[in-house]
Amino acid sequence: MTEETINANVTATQPTTTETAKEITMKTYYWSNDNVPFRVIRTTDEIKEDQYPIVVTAPDPSLKAPKYDWMKKKWIETSEESLGQRLTSVVEKLEDAQKSISVLQEAHQDTLKNTMKRLIQLWNNFKQQCK
Numbered sequence: 001m002t003e004e005t006i007n008a009n010v011t012a013t014q015p016t017t018t019e020t021a022k023e024i025t026m027k028t029y030y031w032s033n034d035n036v037p038f039r040v041i042r043t044t045d046e047i048k049e050d051q052y053p054i055v056v057t058a059p060d061p062s063l064k065a066p067k068y069d070w071m072k073k074k075w076i077e078t079s080e081e082s083l084g085q086r087l088t089s090v091v092e093k094l095e096d097a098q099k100s101i102s103v104l105q106e107a108h109q110d111t112l113k114n115t116m117k118r119l120i121q122l123w124n125n126f127k128q129q130c131k
Contacts, residue, residue: 030055032068037078 024044031039033053041054050056052070059066059075067078077083 024094028058030058030068037065037067108127 019030019108026042027046029041029047030116031041031053032055036053039104041122045054048053048070050073053068057075063075064075064082065077065079066075068074069076077086080090
């Protein structure tokens, strides 16, 4: 499960007493590629947009095993449980598509039969007129 992280101020002091303490703001980003699907990284660098493999926006906290989809530009779930649910959904959609294809094929066959009947009628009418 992902955990919510926030940027925090970290104070670093120099070894000399003449310098004042410097405030360093740590920023949180997310690393995601095929080898490392999700890792939180913290740096003082400011990154304004995604730069492979660094993602600026945090994944949804409800994702159990997030991975960034670089093609779709969004976080996705990669847990086995979620993949099973997605596979079930894909199978259901495929079955619906197959049913729709069957209905369309039947309708197309009916249309072809009616068209052939009409063409035969027209041909017979044409032959009778030519006699």
